[in-house]
Amino acid sequence: xxxxxxxxxxxxxxxxxxxxxxxxxxxxxxxxxxxxxxxxxxxxxxxxxxxxxxxxxxxxxxxxxxxxxxxxxxxxxxxxxxxxxxxxxxxxxxxxxxxxxxxxxxxxxxxxxxxxxxxxxxxxxxxxxxxxxxxxxxxxxxxxxxxxxxxxxxxxxxxxxxxxxxxxxxxxxxxxxxxxxxxxxxxxxxxxxxxxxxxxxxxxxxxxxxxxxxxxxxxxxxxxxxxxxxxxxxxxxxxxxxxxxxxxxxxxxxxxxxxxxxxxxxxxxxxxxxxxxxxxxxxxxxxxxxxxxxxxxxxxxxxxxxxxxxxxxxxxxxxxxxxxxxxxxxxxxxxxxxxxxxxxxxxxxxxxxxxxxxxxxxxxxxxxxxxxxxxxxxxxxxxxxxxxxxxxxxxxxxxxxxxxxxxxxxxxxxxxxxxxxxxxxxxxxxxxxxxxxxxxxxxxxxxxxxxxxxxxxxxxxxxxxxxxxxxxxxxxxxxxxxxxxxxxxxxxxxxxxxxxxxxxxxxxxxxxxxxxxxxxxxxxxxxxxxxxxxxxxxxxxxxxxxxxxxxxxxxxxxxxxxxxxxxxxxxxxxxxxxxxxxxxxxxxxxxxxxxxxxxxxxxxxxxxxxxxxxxxxxxxxxxxxxxxxxxxxxxxxxxxxxxxxx
Amino acid sequence: xxxxxxxxxxxxxxxxxxxxxxxxxxxxxxxxxxxxxxxxxxxxxxxxxxxxxxxxxxxxxxxxxxxxxxxxxxxxxxxxxxxxxxxxxxxxxxxxxxxxxxxx
Numbered sequence: 192x193x194x195x196x197x198x199x200x201x202x203x204x205x206x207x208x209x210x211x212x213x214x215x216x217x218x219x220x221x222x223x224x225x226x227x228x229x230x231x232x233x234x235x236x237x238x239x240x241x242x243x244x245x246x247x248x249x250x251x252x253x254x255x256x257x258x259x260x261x262x263x264x265x266x267x268x269x270x271x272x273x274x275x276x277x278x279x280x281x282x283x284x285x286x287x288x289x290x291x292x293x294x295x296x297x298x299x300x301x302x303x304x305x306x307x308x309x310x311x312x313x314x315x316x317x318x319x320x321x322x323x324x325x326x327x328x329x330x331x332x333x334x335x336x337x338x339x340x341x342x343x344x345x346x347x348x349x350x351x352x353x354x355x356x357x358x359x360x361x362x363x364x365x366x367x368x369x370x371x372x373x374x375x376x377x378x379x380x381x382x383x384x385x386x387x388x389x390x391x392x393x394x395x396x397x398x399x400x401x402x403x404x405x406x407x408x409x410x411x412x413x414x415x416x417x418x419x420x421x422x423x424x425x426x427x428x429x430x431x432x433x434x435x436x437x438x439x440x441x442x443x444x445x446x447x448x449x450x451x452x453x454x455x456x457x458x459x460x461x462x463x464x465x466x467x468x469x470x471x472x473x474x475x476x477x478x479x480x481x482x483x484x485x486x487x488x489x490x491x492x493x494x495x496x497x498x499x500x501x502x503x504x505x506x507x508x509x510x511x512x513x514x515x516x517x518x519x520x521x522x523x524x525x526x527x528x529x530x531x532x533x534x535x536x537x538x539x540x541x542x543x544x545x546x547x548x549x550x551x552x553x554x555x556x557x558x559x560x561x562x563x564x565x566x567x568x569x570x571x572x573x574x575x576x577x578x579x580x581x582x583x584x585x586x587x588x589x590x591x592x593x594x595x596x597x598x599x600x601x602x603x604x605x606x607x608x609x610x611x612x613x614x615x616x617x618x619x620x621x622x623x624x625x626x627x628x629x630x631x632x633x634x635x636x637x638x639x640x641x642x643x644x645x646x647x648x649x650x651x652x653x654x655x656x657x658x659x660x661x662x663x664x665x666x667x668x669x670x671x672x673x674x675x676x677x678x679x680x681x682x683x684x685x686x687x688x689x690x691x692x693x694x695x696x697x698x699x700x701x702x703x704x705x706x707x708x709x710x711x712x713x714x715x716x717x718x719x720x721x722x723x724x725x726x727x728x729x730x731x732x733x734x735x736x737x738x739x740x741x742x743x744x745x746x747x748x749x750x751x752x753x754x755x756x757x758x759x760x761x762x763x764x765x766x767x768x769x770x771x772x773x774x775x776x777x778x779x780x781x782x783x784x785x786x787x788x789x790x791x792x793x794x795x796x797x798x799x800x801x802x803x804x805x806x807x808x809x810x811x812x813x814x815x816x817x818x819x820x821x822x823x824x825x826x827x828x829x830x831x832x833x834x835x836x837x
Numbered sequence: 838x839x840x841x842x843x844x845x846x847x848x849x850x851x852x853x854x855x856x857x858x859x860x861x862x863x864x865x866x867x868x869x870x871x872x873x874x875x876x877x878x879x880x881x882x883x884x885x886x887x888x889x890x891x892x893x894x895x896x897x898x899x900x901x902x903x904x905x906x907x908x909x910x911x912x913x914x915x916x917x918x919x920x921x922x923x924x925x926x927x928x929x930x931x932x933x934x935x936x937x938x939x940x941x
Contacts, residue, residue: 811937
């Protein structure tokens with residue numbers, strides 16, 4: 192079946208690379224730390240590919256159903272019989288798929304960084320952090336225990352923080368790292384409470400048992416879980432909503448998305464790995480992991496997932512149209528696509544054909560990882576070439592960077608949903624699932640897909656066409672084989688990943704089902720996508736004023752979208768004005784005057800009392816003797832006249 | 838003249854005691870204070886003797902106690918005079934008001 196050692200090596204090799212490079216990288220492995228990190232990842236990626244092959248085509252399927260296999264289980268902390276934190280490896284279709292995605296994209300980024308980060312002073316530290324991240328992400332997707340997933344969840348948060356703040360001498364990068372950490376940490380509080388609520392109800396932390404207990408309507412656990420508990424919601428709904436808040440924080444869903452655009456301060460390959468392909472889909476993965484509980488026991492919480500996803504998708508797409516920093520456009524695009532995955536889960540049912548949305552979400556996660564990593568790495572190559580993130584500094588680069596140009600175009604077509612590239616298939620399934628379930632969300636998704644095509648090609652034309660590129664100073668070409676190879680491999684993924692029969696492999700209940708593509712259904716989204724591309728072509732292929740005219744005629748809306756709908760300002764207002772003035776200041780006043788005041792008064796009054804009484808100690812022996820005598824006489828009087836009178 | 842009774846002796850003893858106390862509280866000279874303490878001790882001795890004689894004439898407890906106190910008082914006087922001499926050496930004075938170095 193599955194070799195425990197092989198499976199454990201998949202996450203442990205990146206960890207080993209982290210430890211080696213982190214402890215000795217600067218001195219011992221100075222010149223070949225990149226090779227070590229990449230080598231470890233290469234082995235790890237090979238192992239996960241063979242695991243995936245083994246799972247999907249050899250031994251994962253029993254009686255036509257993909258099994259959940261607990262390949263490894265070590266009891267780590269046992270609180271009481273039944274409730275324990277285990278460290279284990281759970282293999283099921285989504286975790287195996289994520290293994291492939293994470294190791295593949297991470298390997299691409301490792302190779303790419305050999306060229307992109309060459310000459311950096313903290314080169315080996317960078318590779319150490321990449322190893323730490325890959326280890327944590329692999330641990331996260333293989334977790335068999337909800338608490339184990341939380342541990343790795345925090346670890347990816349830390350490695351994301353370290354990598355965003357990689358250029359720690361840049362104040363904006365430091366601020367962005369802090370922002371990302373605090374916002375996601377705030378959301379993780381919800382996750383932690385959610386874990387406690389769920390495990391309290393199910394009396395277990397183990398995923399399989401938890402899902403089994405919370406989906407069986409006749410179990411005793413369910414009766415207590417679905418009883419109304421607080422504000423009219425059952426404790427199960429609360430638990431799932433809180434877990435979703437954690438997922439929404441990591442996955443940059445509205446309104447917890449504010450950290451993602453700022454996270455682009457990190458090195459571009461890091462953005463490709465963490466903030467596009469892997470870590471930010473952890474929220475989707477989490478909802479997918481607990482999907483049976485969401486779908487069977489608590490459709491209300493699933494509605495929340497659906498609407499949050501749809502709102503984020505549209506919202507981010509609109510903002511992406513106005514941004515001029517190419518990495519920020521991609522960041523909002525990521526947020527929008529993750530919104531797609533979220534609402535696809537939200538509109539899905541459980542089992543067989545009903546689980547179309549679930550399958551589509553995982554499919555889109557897979558294809559998105561390919562083309563979004565490709566887009567970021569391409570953008571990295573462009574930034575490497577131009578030394579700027581701003582669109583205005585670019586233009587006409589197609590002749591200077593032919594390979595980047597072609598691969599970027601493939602990725603743009605894929606994300607715009609042009610057949611037969613990868614994005615088309617997964618997006619089609621999502622739209623189909625939404626169409627059958629919720630027309631409002633379907634409408635939002637359709638509009639968003641048009642806008643997506645528009646802003647991606649706005650980006651594309653602005654970088655590669657628009658105006659002639661005036662090279663000033665020496666340029667060093669596209670970046671050599673190590674930077675081009677990942678682009679080419681990923682563009683193959685972006686082009687052909689759509690042909691993977693996902694409905695045969697990754698489904699909500701493990702049973703494969705057939706999907707049919709209705710050509711008539713695909714007409715609307717494809718036409719909308721092409722229309723978006725065409726508008727972008729008219730506006731941005733050559734330099735003209737139409738775009739400026741349109742934006743000035745929409746001045747109010749345009750500028751509010753340009754300012755990201757003032758969400759950051761709202762947060763600042765809430766934290767600085769509302770929380771600071773209404774909670775912080777009264778609390779500080781209470782602390783200073785009441786708590787501190789009480790202690791200070793205690794101190795000063797005892798000081799005063801002792802100041803008064805110390806004069807009694809005069810050093811005059813005779814005075815003491817007089818007091819003693821008076822006391823003795825007093826006691827004598829008391830003993831003789833008071834105590835004997837009775 | 839009636840016979841001298843217990844009360845007479847007790848009066849003498851009380852007078853002696855309070856003279857001693859008065860001396861102890863008012864004299865600044867340490868030697869004088871020491872002598873006042875001797876007065877107090879002797880008034881106590883007088884009490885012991887009187888009570889022994891008038892109330893338990895066939896017992897010897899009071900007498901022994903008195904002898905005991907006299908012995909202790911001798912030792913006490915020796916120690917006290919040693920202290921006074923030392924104080925005089927360091928302060929050049931045996932005025933009790935000058936010996937107030939150990940106040941707060």
